[in-house]
């Protein structure tokens with residue numbers, strides 16, 4: 361029997377998106393005017409990178425993963441319709457996300473309205489992703505276990521990587537690797553082209569410092585989170 365796809369990296373991306381939107385919303389909630397010259401600038405830089413990552417994630421889902429599942433699993437149509445509708449709402453939120461984060465750090469913009477605007481966008485995205493990712497993890501990703509072999513899924517994944525946007529990689533590569541456990545970091549690095557490995561090595565320290573500067577002293581409640589991978593790989597078909 362063919363092995364089932366290794367979906368751990370995909371689930372891990374969703375977990376980091378979930379955690380990151382929670383801690384970003386909390387960071388905005390805690391923001392004070394005197395942090396505008398330091399922490400809020402880091403938070404704005406981080407927010408711009410995260411917007412790019414999330415936009416790229418949804419682009420490859422819409423262009424590559426979802427159409428393939430739709431053609432292979434007709435019964436998934438309703439789930440995919442709902443997920444695609446969510447992506448449109450996310451796109452609208454991301455259209456404001458980077459600017460309101462920049463305004464929050466900008467001393468020329470009145471602080472109270474800037475904070476209110478940033479908080480509305482941050483909590484809106486957090487709450488939407490919370491339910492969106494639950495649906496993807498529960499109703500979509502397991503379809504790859506049931507309807508794809510490991511090599512079929514890997515081919516789809518390779519297509520997504522090849523067709524991906526090459527902008528913003530100094531954020532998206534270390535972000536993606538930071539989402540993974542040590543075992544998958546090593547596996548992904550081993551099969552990545554040399555330029556990707558070099559970029560990861562070159563950017564991961566700076567990325568870690570950016571996250572540290574943006575989220576120092578930001579604590580979020582993660583006690584309700586389900587396991588990263590919700591169920592063991594079941595036999596396919």
Ligand SMILES: [Fe+2]
Nearest residue numbers: 374417421496
């Ligand atoms: Fe997703």
Ligand SMILES: [Fe+2]
Nearest residue numbers: 418421443496
């Ligand atoms: Fe999605």
